[in-house]
Structure formats: structure tokens, C-alpha cells
Amino acid sequence: MKKTVALCSAFLLMVSAMSGCSTSNNKPAEQQPSAPATAYDEEKTADVIVVGAGGAGLSAAIAATDNGAQNVIIIEKSNRTGGNLNLTSGSMSAAETSLQKEAGIEDTKASFVEDIMKNGAQLGNRELVEAFVNEDTDMFEWMLEHGLADNEFSLDKATGGKAVFAPEHQLYSVQRTYKPKADDKEHYSSAAHEVLDQYIKTLDNVTIDFNTDGVKLLANDKGQVLSVEAVTEDGKTIKYTANKGVVMATGGYSGNFKLMGKYAEHGADYLSSTTSMGEGLRMMQEVGANVDEKAMSYIPTFPMGVQTGPQSGTIGSTYTWKAGGICVNQEGKRFVNEQEARVDVREVALEEQPGAVQYDIFTDKIIADLSAAGGDMMYQLYFNPETGRAKNLVKSAATLDELAALINVPAEALKATVETYNKAVDGEAEDEFGRSFDATPSAYSLAVNKIEGDKFYAIPLKALVVMTLGGVSIDTQTHVLDESGNVIPGLYAAGECTGGIWGKFVSGGTGVMGPITFGRIAGRTAMTDTLAEGYTVKAVSNLFDASLFEKETASADRFDMSKTLKDGEYTATVEGQEGQMTVKTTIADGKISAVEIVEQHETAGVADKAISDLPAAIVTENSVNVDTISGCTLSSGRILDAVTDCLNQASAQ
Structure with a gap:
């Protein structure tokens, strides 16, 4: 098995050079839409192309169909939907809701806006916060109507209602946080993900292309950004072209320690619960998207x-x-x-x-x-x-x-x-x-x-770090803006890849409802917009260096396999998706002879390939310095961490 290398970095550089979007010294260069960069293995067309199947992406796809889209394609680089919703129990927040009224709680959207601004140290974008709050209630009520109301909720001790205070964040002035539990806990960590995912499955005109990584945005000869280049798990290239618009819902950069280190003094030393690298930010920068440098330092x-x-x-x-x-x-x-x-x-x-x-x-x-x-x-x-x-x-x-x-x-x-x-x-x-x-x-x-x-x-x-608050600039209709504040025709963004909305700190429940609500706005806007023509597409002046997105050869730092290992059976336990994972490693004749996963609580259907294939790969290579299983990065990492712990025990004997 080959050693882990920077994911598609060679391809990214090749495509970037051929497309003319940026020069080798990262100075802005106009994109040349009329000169195709490469021949594709396949080309697909839909009314709306969504990049990312997290909360924002799923919501955008639903909204697009609600507003007349005949077909929507979601590109997802992993093998599952949900994004960061797979890593959270999913607290939600909204004001003036039916659940508050049932509990006798008086609330106003204006109060919600002020609380968010205060919690964000008055550094948020008031217009965007107001846009969120005004849409958020309807989005939350839609989710209640589509199954959320039937989920089990944590109840407030004072009112007995489903609107609660959430002490893990700065408290709101009233109870406006909701903590529903997923019904299908085997497949969903959050009820919000469960509702969106189950509804998407009922839509025949929404297709999700899994294990497909969007790597580049392209403009047409009218200056409209309506195409996405992507690479599949097996190396095939696909060009996706939208009739109406491209919605970027690619997540944040909380798994990119280089990028966090660039904007936070000790950001490179943080721990992260995600693997989000933020590649979507650079993709949008290449076609002119502005990134607020100050907001990039807002890493709660x-x-x-x-x-x-x-x-x-x-x-x-x-x-x-x-x-x-x-x-x-x-x-x-x-x-x-x-x-x-x-x-x-x-x-x-x-x-x-x-x-x-x-x-x-x-x-x-x-x-x-x-x-x-x-x-x-x-x-x-x-x-x-x-x-x-x-x-x-x-x-x-x-x-x-x-x-x-x-x-x-x-x-x-x-x-x-x-x-x-x-x-x-x-x-x-x-x-x-x-x-x-x-x-x-x-x-x-x-x-x-x-x-x-x-x-x-x-x-x-x-x-x-569980989320980041920096990203590209958008307006209240989720149009992506360039450095001059102009709309980039055809390009929309929602979720954690957008920046400057919440301020320096996130308010309770907005980490879930923010992406979902802005995703709804993005899907609707993409379908109702009239696209401008004649826009000049070029990269931004402060384009992120490509090296910030190259993954380290993680294997090299995991364990020195030249160390002497004492024969025996060693057991290690690490934190898993929904509980602990215990792995037993057997050393015989100084080599790894067996790896057995004794206990695990990973998500069924998602982690299966890592559970079945990675232990054998470790034994075959006699090393933990092996590739993770594509689409199962987190589960793979846990297995490798546990086996590494066992090897440390064996080498210390």
C-alpha cells in the first residue's frame, strides 16, 4: 500500500496551471473560459450544482427544487451526507417559534439579533445576522413540519417546554435553543441531519455524487461561474455545469492546522474534531471571491x-x-x-x-x-x-x-x-x-x-476547534462577492465556508441552523436570479498559497517502525464516533501479526470499509504508516491511533 500523500495536490496544480486561473507566484490572472483545460471523462448538467452535502448543501438542494429546479446534483467528497452534523448532537436555535409559544416563552427576532451580536463581541455583520434570523424561524418550522416535531427533545426544567438554555455557549436572554435527539441513532448524530437527509431521499430530482471531490470552479464566456471540475475516488475527471447557479457548501477549515496557524498565534497547536481543510475557500478565491482576513482569525x-x-x-x-x-x-x-x-x-x-x-x-x-x-x-x-x-x-x-x-x-x-x-x-x-x-x-x-x-x-x-468563522464574503442573498464588493455571477455560498457573519464567537444553535438557513436562501436565490453577463473573472490579490492545503504525510509522524517490538498482545482504547473504540494488536516475532477491533461504535454503513479493510492493511504492511480508507477518514484515524498506542506499549517493554 502506498504511503499517504497530499490529496490530489498534483492534480490541483496541474489544473490550476492549465486553466490560467492563477500564476505560479499567486498573482491574480484572468481566467480563460474559452480554452478548455482538459478533456473530461464525463460531463453532467443540472439546474443547480451544489458542492458539499452537509446541512447547507442539503438545504440548498431542497430549496432549489422547491423553487422550480428540474434537477440538482450534489457533489460530496466523502461517502456520506451531513458534514459536521455527523460530529454534533445538533443544538438548534430560532426565535418566535411555535415551541416557545407552547411553553409560554415570549421572544422576538430583534432580541435574537442583539444576542447574536453581543455574543460575537459586536464583530458580526448585522445585515447578515438579520437575514439569518428572519429566515431561520420559517426554516425551523419547516423542519418541525417535516418530522422534527416527532423527535425526542431535551426539556427545560423551569417551563417543561422544548425551548431551553444551552450552557455550553453564552446564554441567550431567553430560552431559544432546541436539543432534539435523532430517532435513528445508529446512522445520525443529529436530528437536523436526519430530517434533511430523509427528505432528500424522497426527491427524485436530486442526485448525490459521493466520493467526488470538487477541485476547481470555471466561468463561461459570459463571465458566469457555472461549472465545477471534480475528481472521483478512482481518478476520473467530471465537469459539472449548472443552468442556474453553483452553490458552494464546502465547510470550514478547522482541520487545516497550517491555515489556522496563519491566522491564530497558536492555531497550529489546536486539536480538531473535524478533517475540514477549507479547499473550497481557495476554489472561490481563484474566481475572485473575497476572503475577510480579519474574520479568518475568528476560530472559536x-x-x-x-x-x-x-x-x-x-x-x-x-x-x-x-x-x-x-x-x-x-x-x-x-x-x-x-x-x-x-x-x-x-x-x-x-x-x-x-x-x-x-x-x-x-x-x-x-x-x-x-x-x-x-x-x-x-x-x-x-x-x-x-x-x-x-x-x-x-x-x-x-x-x-x-x-x-x-x-x-x-x-x-x-x-x-x-x-x-x-x-x-x-x-x-x-x-x-x-x-x-x-x-x-x-x-x-x-x-x-x-x-x-x-x-x-x-x-x-x-x-x-469544532468550527471556524472565517470564509468568503456574501450578501444577504448569499451571492459571493469579489474584492470590490461586486457579485460574482452564478456563484453562491452558504455554511461554514462563508465568513464574517457571526463575529468572534458563535452563538448557541447557529452552528447548525446557520448553514441550514443560509443554504435555503442560496438554493432559492440560485433559481430566481437573473445572471449578469460580461463579468471579468480573475483570482483575488491575496490568493491562499496552495501549500496551505497540502496534507502532511501523516504516516511519517505516527510511529517509527524501526523500533524493537516485544511479542505479546496489547490493547488500546480511543474515543470513537458514538463511544469508545478498543483495538487489540498482536506482536509476533517482532512484527504486527494481527489487529482486532474488539469494540467500536462507529456509524454503520460509513465506517464499514475502514473496520473491514484497515486492520489487514496494517498487518500486510507491518506498519501504521499506511493510507487511511477513502471516505472513512475519521474511523481510519481512530484505528491507527489505537494501534499506534499498542505499538508504543510494545516498544516500551
């Missing part, structure tokens, strides 16, 4: 990333700071009030730390008090030294000196930090970050303790 994180792979992670926290624990950086120093109620304050504080990493420091007494108060669910799930899914991350020592050595932070600094903190707990000094030590229990404080005892613990957590 969770200050609770549990590392599950080289740079992959999942949401998880010890929450030991609720019972007296502290968080320190790589310098052994505290950097924030750990009990700060504003989540964004803690998010930014961690983002600014070296390596975007913190160590939760705690003791047995702190864990005991956390458990007694009922706040240890996530600790038990991930970090319990006996059963936790991420128990390998737990470091313990009899002294702070020993603990500092284990986590590689300066011992004197860590001891001084603990001493200063303990004095504040005793009331001998004010806490340097304003932390209160009132013994009255609250949502963020369950007990008061000093860092003292017979044993000390540390667990590393990193800034975790």
Missing part, C-alpha cells in the same frame, strides 16, 4: 479538548476546577479564573497559552468532593484511572516536584503557583484572577479546596 475553541490522536480531539473536561482544582500552562502558572462564568473568556485565555494547552491540577480530596456533588460524570467517562477512555492522559505523583517533571513544567514555578493559590483559598490574599472562594455551591463552584494532600494529579487539555 472549547477550553476542554481531550486528545485522541496526533491532532484530533473530542470535548471533555475534568471539571476539577469546580471543586478546588486549578489550571496551569506550560510555564507552571495559572492564567485565568477557572470558574469564570463567561465561556469565551476561558476560551481566549487558553488559546493564548503556549501550545494552547493547560494542565488541570487536582488531588484526591478534590475528586471526592466533585463526585459527592454529582459533578464527576465527565471525569469518570474519560479520566478515571481504572475505566476512563483517556486514562492514559492522567499523571500522578507524590510531590509537586515529581508531577512537574512528568508534565514537563518548571517545578519551582508550579510550587509557587500552588502556594499563592492556597493562600488565597485561606483568605491570606486576594486571588490574582478574582476567583471567589465562597462555599455556597453554584454551577461553577461545587466545593472549596486547596491543592494539598498525599497525591497530586495533572491532566493536559487543549484548545479544541
Whole structure:
């Protein structure tokens, strides 16, 4: 099996050079629509071409058919629909809904707009936020009418209704978040995905071409961007041409550490729960789409990333700071009030730390008090030294000196930090970050303790990215705009590939309803527009360098197969799609002789090929430095991470 290489990078460069869209030094160049770049294996035509089958893409396709499209083709590079909806339980938000009225909750769209602007640090685009809010209610009600109303919802304790507060984000002024659960939990993580996907399946005039990667946009001789070049899994080239418009719904760049590192000081060190590279942004830049450089730095994180792979992670926290624990950086120093109620304050504080990493420091007494108060669910799930899914991350020592050595932070600094903190707990000094030590229990404080005892613990957590907020500029009708603010005829965008809408932080439920709602607007606009002629298509002046989208040879960094391995059976557990994945690796005669997936909870029908084929490939190659299975990237990565853990165990014997 060949080693992993940058996906289609050679093809991308070849097509770019032949099409004349950009020059080798990335200076803008006019596209030459009349000179075909290549002969295609196949050409397809539809009223609307949608690139990406996530929430935005599915919604756009539905809206296009509702507005008269005879046929719609969705191009999807993976083997499944949903995009990031496969990675979230799918909280939704909308104002003035029937569910709020049933619960007796008074809400206004104007209030929703103001909350979004406030939560985004007043850096969002008010016109776009208003466009979202005004369309969002109708979109949400449409989903209720098409099956969502029958799903199970989390209920609000105060009203008993389906409109709730969502504490994982900054709270809205009223309950306007909805947490429905998917009925078919085996195939769907979110109810929103389930409703859209099931409805799409009823539309005979919508076709989804899976395992097909859109790589380039093309303009016709009228200056209208109506064609997409794509490459299939088996290397065939297809040209898709739209009669009405192309909707780009290609997602964000939260899996592109190079691009995040370009715009955030420690962005290259973040963990990510996605593999989204953001290639669609460069595709649109090549035909003139403006990208707001400032918005590209708006990369919200969770200050609770549990590392599950080289740079992959999942949401998880010890929450030991609720019972007296502290968080320190790589310098052994505290950097924030750990009990700060504003989540964004803690998010930014961690983002600014070296390596975007913190160590939760705690003791047995702190864990005991956390458990007694009922706040240890996530600790038990991930970090319990006996059963936790991420128990390998737990470091313990009899002294702070020993603990500092284990986590590689300066011992004197860590001891001084603990001493200063303990004095504040005793009331001998004010806490340097304003932390209160009132013994009255609250949502963020369950007990008061000093860092003292017979044993000390540390667990590393990193800034975790689940979505990005930068992307191309659009107007309220989702037209893609160029650097001068002009509409690029035929080109529309929705979802995470658009930028500057929400501001610096995302509001609860907009990560799901934003793409779905703007996708609806895009599909409708594409069908009702009159396209201008005579537009000059050329690349933007700040075209992203192609190297930012080249994937690293992930295999090389996974494990040094020249190491000596001790014979035996080794088991490792990693976080999976809907639960833990456990893999047993057998070493015989110093080589990998068997790989068995003992337990897994991956999505059936999606991860099947990785589950069936990858273990054999690892054994055949006697290496974890092998290609992931196309269309099963996340599941492949989990298998490889688990086997790598086993190899580390075998090499340490």
C-alpha cells in the first residue's frame, strides 16, 4: 500500500496551471473560459450544482427544487451526507417559534439579533445576522413540519417546554435553543441531519455524487461561474455545469492546522474534531471571491479538548476546577479564573497559552468532593484511572516536584503557583484572577479546596476547534462577492465556508441552523436570479498559497517502525464516533501479526470499509504508516491511533 500523500495536490496544480486561473507566484490572472483545460471523462448538467452535502448543501438542494429546479446534483467528497452534523448532537436555535409559544416563552427576532451580536463581541455583520434570523424561524418550522416535531427533545426544567438554555455557549436572554435527539441513532448524530437527509431521499430530482471531490470552479464566456471540475475516488475527471447557479457548501477549515496557524498565534497547536481543510475557500478565491482576513482569525475553541490522536480531539473536561482544582500552562502558572462564568473568556485565555494547552491540577480530596456533588460524570467517562477512555492522559505523583517533571513544567514555578493559590483559598490574599472562594455551591463552584494532600494529579487539555468563522464574503442573498464588493455571477455560498457573519464567537444553535438557513436562501436565490453577463473573472490579490492545503504525510509522524517490538498482545482504547473504540494488536516475532477491533461504535454503513479493510492493511504492511480508507477518514484515524498506542506499549517493554 502506498504511503499517504497530499490529496490530489498534483492534480490541483496541474489544473490550476492549465486553466490560467492563477500564476505560479499567486498573482491574480484572468481566467480563460474559452480554452478548455482538459478533456473530461464525463460531463453532467443540472439546474443547480451544489458542492458539499452537509446541512447547507442539503438545504440548498431542497430549496432549489422547491423553487422550480428540474434537477440538482450534489457533489460530496466523502461517502456520506451531513458534514459536521455527523460530529454534533445538533443544538438548534430560532426565535418566535411555535415551541416557545407552547411553553409560554415570549421572544422576538430583534432580541435574537442583539444576542447574536453581543455574543460575537459586536464583530458580526448585522445585515447578515438579520437575514439569518428572519429566515431561520420559517426554516425551523419547516423542519418541525417535516418530522422534527416527532423527535425526542431535551426539556427545560423551569417551563417543561422544548425551548431551553444551552450552557455550553453564552446564554441567550431567553430560552431559544432546541436539543432534539435523532430517532435513528445508529446512522445520525443529529436530528437536523436526519430530517434533511430523509427528505432528500424522497426527491427524485436530486442526485448525490459521493466520493467526488470538487477541485476547481470555471466561468463561461459570459463571465458566469457555472461549472465545477471534480475528481472521483478512482481518478476520473467530471465537469459539472449548472443552468442556474453553483452553490458552494464546502465547510470550514478547522482541520487545516497550517491555515489556522496563519491566522491564530497558536492555531497550529489546536486539536480538531473535524478533517475540514477549507479547499473550497481557495476554489472561490481563484474566481475572485473575497476572503475577510480579519474574520479568518475568528476560530472559536472549547477550553476542554481531550486528545485522541496526533491532532484530533473530542470535548471533555475534568471539571476539577469546580471543586478546588486549578489550571496551569506550560510555564507552571495559572492564567485565568477557572470558574469564570463567561465561556469565551476561558476560551481566549487558553488559546493564548503556549501550545494552547493547560494542565488541570487536582488531588484526591478534590475528586471526592466533585463526585459527592454529582459533578464527576465527565471525569469518570474519560479520566478515571481504572475505566476512563483517556486514562492514559492522567499523571500522578507524590510531590509537586515529581508531577512537574512528568508534565514537563518548571517545578519551582508550579510550587509557587500552588502556594499563592492556597493562600488565597485561606483568605491570606486576594486571588490574582478574582476567583471567589465562597462555599455556597453554584454551577461553577461545587466545593472549596486547596491543592494539598498525599497525591497530586495533572491532566493536559487543549484548545479544541469544532468550527471556524472565517470564509468568503456574501450578501444577504448569499451571492459571493469579489474584492470590490461586486457579485460574482452564478456563484453562491452558504455554511461554514462563508465568513464574517457571526463575529468572534458563535452563538448557541447557529452552528447548525446557520448553514441550514443560509443554504435555503442560496438554493432559492440560485433559481430566481437573473445572471449578469460580461463579468471579468480573475483570482483575488491575496490568493491562499496552495501549500496551505497540502496534507502532511501523516504516516511519517505516527510511529517509527524501526523500533524493537516485544511479542505479546496489547490493547488500546480511543474515543470513537458514538463511544469508545478498543483495538487489540498482536506482536509476533517482532512484527504486527494481527489487529482486532474488539469494540467500536462507529456509524454503520460509513465506517464499514475502514473496520473491514484497515486492520489487514496494517498487518500486510507491518506498519501504521499506511493510507487511511477513502471516505472513512475519521474511523481510519481512530484505528491507527489505537494501534499506534499498542505499538508504543510494545516498544516500551
